[in-house]
Amino acid sequence: MNTFVRRAALGCVLGAAVLMACGTPEAPRATAPGSAAPPSRPPTLAPGPGGLTPVFRRAGRAHGKVVALTFDADMTAGQGARAAAGERFDNPRLIRTLRRLEVPATVFMTGRWAEEYPRQARAIGRDPLFEVANHSYSHHAFTEDCYGLPRLPVARMRADVERAFAAFRRAGVARPMPYFRFPGGCYDRRALRALGATGVTAVQWDVVSGDAFATDARAVVAEVLGGVRPGSVVVMHCTRSAAPVTERALRTIVPELRERGYRFVKVSELI
Numbered sequence: 001m002n003t004f005v006r007r008a009a010l011g012c013v014l015g016a017a018v019l020m021a022c023g024t025p026e027a028p029r030a031t032a033p034g035s036a037a038p039p040s041r042p043p044t045l046a047p048g049p050g051g052l053t054p055v056f057r058r059a060g061r062a063h064g065k066v067v068a069l070t071f072d073a074d075m076t077a078g079q080g081a082r083a084a085a086g087e088r089f090d091n092p093r094l095i096r097t098l099r100r101l102e103v104p105a106t107v108f109m110t111g112r113w114a115e116e117y118p119r120q121a122r123a124i125g126r127d128p129l130f131e132v133a134n135h136s137y138s139h140h141a142f143t144e145d146c147y148g149l150p151r152l153p154v155a156r157m158r159a160d161v162e163r164a165f166a167a168f169r170r171a172g173v174a175r176p177m178p179y180f181r182f183p184g185g186c187y188d189r190r191a192l193r194a195l196g197a198t199g200v201t202a203v204q205w206d207v208v209s210g211d212a213f214a215t216d217a218r219a220v221v222a223e224v225l226g227g228v229r230p231g232s233v234v235v236m237h238c239t240r241s242a243a244p245v246t247e248r249a250l251r252t253i254v255p256e257l258r259e260r261g262y263r264f265v266k267v268s269e270l271i
C-alpha cells in the first residue's frame with residue numbers, strides 16, 4: 001500500500017478508536033497493596049459494563065515522565081509462503097538495538113509470528129527487558145472494515161486470541177502478558193464483548209509513529225518526538241518487510257526522549 005495512504009489511514013484508526021473509547025483507561029482495577037492477589041499477576045483494567053474488554057490508551061500524568069514503546073510483530077496467517085520465499089517479518093537488529101540502549105519494551109506478537117520465529121519469540125519472552133503480549137493469532141480483522149484485512153467471524157475471535165497464547169507457550173514464552181492489541185487497532189463493541197471471557201486488556205496507543213511502510217526514518221522520528229507526552233503509548237513495528245526504518249529511527253528517538261527527561265517503561269508499568 002502507498003505509504004501516504006497507509007499513514008493517513010492509521011491516523012483514521014486513531015481517530016476512530018478515540019470515538020469508540022470504552023472502559024475506564026485511567027482507572028486501574030483496585031488492587032490494594034497487601035490484597036490477596038499474588039504479586040506476580042500482571043495489572044489489568046477492570047472489565048467494562050456487561051463484561052466488555054477494557055481498553056487502555058495512555059496513562060495519566062500522575063505516572064510522571066514515562067513513555068511505553070510498543071512493537072507489533074506482524075505476520076498474518078496467510079503469509080507463510082511469502083516467508084518461505086525469503087520475506088522477513090522479524091527484525092533482530094531492532095531487538096538488538098533495544099537491548100544495547102537498554103530500552104524496556106512491549107512486543108505485541110501474532111501467534112503466526114511466534115510459529116515462524118520460535119527462537120526469537122522465546123528469547124524476547126525470556127528477556128526481562130521485554131514483555132510479550134498478544135496481537136491475535138491470524139492478524140485478521142476484528143471489525144467489518146479494517147484496511148482490507150481478512151475478516152474474523154465474531155464466533156472465532158476468542159479462539160484466535162487463545163490460539164496465539166498457545167503458540168507463545170509452544171515457542172517457550174513462559175509468561176505472556178494478558179494484553180491484546182487489535183490488528184489494525186480496529187475494534188467495536190461486538191469485538192470487545194467477544195473477548196470479555198479471555199480476561200485481556202486491549203491496548204491501543206496515543207502516538208502513531210507512522211513507521212508502517214515508511215521509507216524516511218526522520219519522518220518517524222518527527223512523528224514520535226512531536227507526539228509523546230507523559231504516559232504516552234507509542235505504536236511501532238517489529239517487522240522488517242513492512243517497517244524497514246524503525247530501528248534507525250529508534251537510534252535518534254531514544255537518546256532524544258531521554259534528553260527530555262523521559263524514562264522508558266513497559267505497558268504493564270503504565271496500567
Ligand SMILES: [Zn+2]
Pocket residue numbers: 072073074135139183184
Ligand atoms: Zn499489526
